Amino acid sequence: MSYLNNFYHLLYGPEDGRKWVFVHGLMGYGQNWRRIIQGIEATERCLAYDQRGHGRSFQPPEGYSPEDYADDLKKIVDELGWGKFVLVGHSMGGRNVLNFASRFPEYVSHLVIEDIGPEANPTAHEYYEYLLNLVPSPFASRDEAKRYFFEDFVKTAKTRENIQVMANYFYSNMVEQANGTVDWRFSKQGILDSVRLGRTDDRWDEVKSLKVPTLLVRGGNSKELSQENYDKMLASNPMIKGVVIPGAGHWVHSDQPQAFSEAVKLFVGGF
Incomplete structure (x- = not known):
């Protein structure tokens, strides 16, 4: 039985190219990396997939800790026969790849953690609970969903990130269901569990124990x-190098794709 079949995934680039795995953030999906992959797929072999509970992958009722996500990744790369690769993770995906690299360093040639720290925050899920509960889904139609996000949501929601960006992001996560209604693409409970379980304990031990070359990317406006915390992470382990990218918020690879790509290329040693 193929474990990989649980996941919507796409492979890009030549089979004999250096291998890369891209891991998206909370409420994201593999296609979030498309612009970055486009810049390297001529020579590099890239995997982007929807993590459990996200996008078009399976949505189990439980199992949303960084350890669960990292175990998924290990099973995926084992099935593909990938022994060594560059591993890139954004936000929640950054926490998941941190866990993976700390437990399975032999797989990782280079690690890139994008805009996430290891600190605990037991109330972090409340922000997402507030935002997700604000949305009166399911909607009767795509038009109704669109009207809600771009009229009501942008007027009423209190978001940390740019409100228009968040409205677009949420709307992109709305899909037509089998019964004709339009609802979340992801598992709502899975999202809330991911934040809660990912933030219950701090993960400084994982940062300090990293044995692989690591690039920590921070958006200048994050x-x-x-x-x-960025400075503290760099000081805690000599394997970690850092770059702060101006003009970027939390979504560095989306806000400043060229600067992000150049920083990563420089880190892994060019092509």
Whole structure:
């Protein structure tokens, strides 16, 4: 039985190219990496997949800790026969790849953690609970969903990130269901569990124990990874190098794709 069949995934680039795995953030999906992959797929072999509970992958009722996500990744790369690869993770995906690299360092040639820290925050899920509960889904039609996000949501929601960006992001996560209604693409409970389980304990031990070359990327305007925690992460382990990218918020690879790509290429040693 193929474990990989649980996941919507796409492979890009030549089979004999250096291998890369891209891991998206909370409420994201593999296609979030398309612009970055486009810049390297001529020579590199890239995997992007929807993590459990996200996108078009399976949505189990439980199992949303970083350890669960990292175990999925191990089973996926084992099935593909990938022994060594560059591993890139954004936000929640950054926490998941941190866990993976700390437990299975032999798989990772280079690790890229994008805009996430290892600190605990037991109330972090409340923000997402508030936002998701604000949305009166399911909607009767796609038009109704669109009207809600771009008229009502942008007027009423209190978001950390740019409100228009968040409205677009949420709307992109609305899909037509079998009964004709339009609802979340992801597992709502899975999202809330991911935040709760990912933030219950701090993960400084994982940062300190990293044995692989690591690049920590921070958006200059990020509200997610503070400059203080960024500095602390760099100071905690000589394997970690850092770059702060101006003009970017939490979604560095989306806000400044060229600068992000160049920083990563420089880190892994060019092509």
